[in-house]
Amino acid sequence: MVSRVLAANLSRHTGAVVRVAGWVHRRRRLKSVTFVIVRDRSGLAQVVLPATAEPAVAELPEETVVEVRGRVTANPQAPGGAEITEPVISALSEPAAAPPFDPYRPAVTATLPTILDHAPVTLRHPRLRAGFEVASASVAGFRAALDDLGFTEVRTPKIVSSVTESGANVFGIDYFGRRAYLAQSPQLFKQALVGVFERVYEVGPVFRAEPHDTTRHLAQYTSLDAELGFVADHHDVMAVLRDVVARMVDAVAERAVGAVDLLGFRLPRVPHAIPVIHFAEAQELLARHTAEDPRGEPDLAPAHERWLSEWAQRTHDSEFLFVTGYPMVKRPFYTHPDPERPGYSNSFDLLFRGLELVTGGQRLHRRADYLAALAERGESPEPYQSYVDVFAHGMPPHGGFAIGLERWTARLLGVSNIREVTLFPRDLHRLEP
Amino acid sequence: MVSRVLAANLSRHTGAVVRVAGWVHRRRRLKSVTFVIVRDRSGLAQVVLPATAEPAVAELPEETVVEVRGRVTANPQAPGGAEITEPVISALSEPAAAPPFDPYRPAVTATLPTILDHAPVTLRHPRLRAGFEVASASVAGFRAALDDLGFTEVRTPKIVSSVTESGANVFGIDYFGRRAYLAQSPQLFKQALVGVFERVYEVGPVFRAEPHDTTRHLAQYTSLDAELGFVADHHDVMAVLRDVVARMVDAVAERAVGAVDLLGFRLPRVPHAIPVIHFAEAQELLARHTAEDPRGEPDLAPAHERWLSEWAQRTHDSEFLFVTGYPMVKRPFYTHPDPERPGYSNSFDLLFRGLELVTGGQRLHRRADYLAALAERGESPEPYQSYVDVFAHGMPPHGGFAIGLERWTARLLGVSNIREVTLFPRDLHRLEP
Structure with missing residues (x-):
């Protein structure tokens, strides 16, 4: 033949x-x-x-x-x-039934619900398919960067016995007659595995029972998780993240060049040193230069993130900006505080083109600190028992981050709804195809 | 510093x-x-x-x-x-609490339940950790082989609205007040995506509510799935699988050499052409050379798989053996029949060291064939509607396979219980840590 x-x-x-x-x-x-x-x-x-x-x-x-x-x-x-x-x-097939719109037309003429309802055929449109080639190339870059840095890839349970991130937004499962839950993140496991491998990453699904119908949230998304031990503080984590993001961009340029050309989007330059601003200084800046005074607020509003992103572009010629030191009250209980600035944390967000792209930071690594953190929040240590006990066995100072793949891809392509870059999205209303 | x-x-x-x-x-x-x-x-x-x-x-x-x-x-x-x-x-940490056994002793002296109960600390033992380095290297090899063959990596939903593989063994979820299920395999999605990308693979968790307590089954495991279009028949799929397995072995040799040395196991040689035997001929062989006569049985018993593996080793100097053409009655409804031999299918198992390691085959690709196959099995097409409809839109002849990562790793290392090569296993009794 x-x-x-x-x-x-x-x-x-x-x-x-x-x-x-x-x-x-x-x-x-x-x-x-x-x-x-x-x-x-x-x-x-x-x-x-x-x-x-x-x-x-x-x-x-x-x-x-x-x-x-x-x-x-x-x-x-x-x-x-x-x-x-x-x-x-x-x-080789039967004569094909007509798709809901013509994949041969250069523009995608269907609405998003039509695209999603008929994904197996609509995604054949070269412009729709291209987004997934960008996503897959990005994941390859994520892995390559971490492989080179001595990380070990891991696979952790998606079925868990208790909820560690936040009580809400969790899917319940009937697990052989017991109550169990779909994991909202591999946080607990990746921290425990720092004790085994020092440096780990996982690419896997995470589940959030998001009751809100937004363009930014899904019931299942792909989390690119990394965690590493023996850090001095969150700045060591940020240095790894910088290399990871740079490699993701490189991988898209190398492995998905056809998709980039077809979609005509611009890949960002990742500075060798991404500019860094402390949360408190960011608020000062906003108070000085905008009509608002966010000082005293525990978090940044979306409009603030946009302004700061533009500021970084203007003053540092960077589409990326690290904001560090978010107030402890807005970060999860496992967050390491800033030893120098009470109330602030050794955490960071990475902003990209006006939006938070990555969240990360240093974590607590001593069992006593976990118990104190839970007590301070008025939470019982009981549901966290097996998590907290890990830290009795000698855990190094460590930290990590998580990148939402769909959010990354959407931001890169400039699409506003992450469903456009998700194969068969799941949300409040959508369970098919 | x-x-x-x-x-x-x-x-x-x-x-x-x-x-x-x-x-x-x-x-x-x-x-x-x-x-x-x-x-x-x-x-x-x-x-x-x-x-x-x-x-x-x-x-x-x-x-x-x-x-x-x-x-x-x-x-x-x-x-x-x-x-x-x-x-x-x-x-850098508090003085560590004593682990349940000493990670410094060359041998692992604890029982499996103890190891699993205290996984965050027991897996630090170099011999236990090593198995996961083998697993991670294997996955890297799987991906590298398929990347080179023009496959696209995909990520598919783990929450599905209906059950396509088999009615039993499925976990139910409360999905915003609706009934949904954890996906038992990405079968439906990977087939649909052949229509988009031609060649796809996914490395992800799959879920089986296994009510049996065996050494070979888990409630969650990692499935290495591949599916490709434009095949002549299942032999094209087997050729890809051969290259994938060879690359997995190479990757272990390259990326996990320390683990191989420490554990002292032998990596298999993957023949350029893995020997192939048809199911019917395998039964003839068994009837001729063993005390049993399995002819007429629709499947191979574990003892038959062991005998055939030894036969392949003896006569073909191969630790791998393809058995093809399993009877249609024992394969899923989407299996493509053998056009030449009624009752037999264009499917295969890959046996490795006495055990079935991979299952795969050619699938049906015409909508009418799906409807006929369901009718023949007395099944209503209704729950399969959206699956079957995919094939109305022009699907090429295609096929694929799935490798259970934990089973592969266990076989390679020669361990009998796949829990030993699973980070935090989930089973009938185990939901923690």
Whole structure:
């Protein structure tokens, strides 16, 4: 059997008889010929049928899967500079039902609900598919950076016996007659595994029973988690994160260059030293330069994040900005306080193009500190028992971060709803397909 | 600050003052000196304390986290040929509570339940940790092989609205007041995504509510899934699987060489062409050469798998064996039948060292075939509606496979219970830690 040639490589075979296979992307009947554009994972191939071709073949509907044998003929006007002439076309699928919109049109003409309802066919549109190539390349870059830094990849339970992040937003499961929950993050496990491997990362699903219908939240998303031991403080964590983000951008540029070109978005430059501003100084800046005075507030409002991002761009020529030292009251109980500034923490957010992209920080590493932190918040240590006990066995100072993959991809592409960059999203209303 | 040196690199710094950090692996008090062995992610470093050292330091319990500054001095008897003299030791953690067994003893002396109950500390034992380094290297090999073959990595929903694999063994979730389930496999999604990307893979958790307490089953495990379009039949899938397995073995040899040496297991040679036997011929062989006559049975018993594995070793010098063509009755409804041999399927199992390691095959790709297959099994198409509808939109002939990561690792290491190679396993009785 003639082995298959991908559309993108067609011009390398000029003069030869080859086999291509893919989807009928578009048919165009002219008077003397019919063009059949075949789409495969690499791109498009133009097939030229004579007017005498059997109607059954010339009229195969778009999205039907076909195999084409024919001769590669140079044609500067065809995609890739070559086309297939003298073709023999055979259908590998039934004639395809019409998709809800035409994947061959350059623009995506459907609404988001239509796209999501029919994802198995709508995602075939090259512009929609491209976003997922960017996401996958980003994950490859995340892993490559951490592999080079001596991290070990881990896989942790998604079914847990108690809730450690926050009481709300958790899915309950019937676990062999017991009550269990879907893990909201691998926080507990990645910290425990610092005791085993020193440096760990995990790429996996996390689950939030988000009762709100927003463009930024999903019931399941992909968390890129990292945690490392033997840090002096959160700045060591931020240094790793900087390298990780730079590598993610590089991986997109290398592995998804076609997607970047097609979507026409701009990849950010990641500065060697991302600018850093302390939360309290950020509030001072905002008080001085905007109509608002956020001093005393425990967190930054979205508008503040946008302003600070623009400020970093303006004054440091950076699309990234670290804000450090968020008030302890707004951070989880496992957050390490700043020993120098009471009330503030050794934590950070990484802002990117106006939005919080990553949250991280140094964690407590002594059992006594966990018990004190829980007591201070008026929480019983009981549900956290097995978590807290880990720290009785000698844990190093450590910290980490989590990047929401969908949020990262959306920000990179400049799309406003993360559902556009999620394969089969799950939310308050959506459980299918 | 003097930057940290890993134990494994100590001898490169002979004569210099360095900083090492890690866990007190072992203390040995002799008359004139105390040896403190410090363990970090790279290995062990010997620290020599004079008899005059403060007892508070010389008596830090094992597993306490310490930082040591001192001079690197050559000593052929020390691990790695160098040790630290004139040390200044400071504790980074509280004095550690005693682990349930001593991680410094070469053998693991605890029972499996003890190991699992105290995983955050027991997994620090180098022999236990090593298994996870093998697993992580295997996953890296899986991905590298498929990346090179033009596959796209995907992430699919773990919360689904209906059950497609088999009615039993599924965890129910309360999904915003609706009934939903934890996905038993990404089967449906990976097939649909063949329509988008042609070739996809996913590394992710899958969930089975296994009511049986066996050494081979878990409620959550890691499935290495791949699916590819434009196959002639299942042999094209098997060719990809062969390359994937070979790359997994190579990755273990490259990335986890220390773990392989420590555990002393043998990596298999993956033949360029793994021997293949048809299910019917396998039964003939068993009837001819063993006391049993399995002809007419729809599946292979574990003893048959062992015999066939030994046969492949004996006659083909291979630890791997493909058994193809399993009877349709024992395969899922989406399995493609063998067009030449009624009743048999275009499916396969890959046996490795006596056990089924991978299941895969060609799938149906026409909507009408799905409806017929469900009708033949007396199943209503209704719960499968959105799955079946995917095939109305032009799907290529395709197939795929799934490797259970824990099963693979256990087989490679020669351990009998997959809990030994699972970080924090989940089963009928175990929901913690």
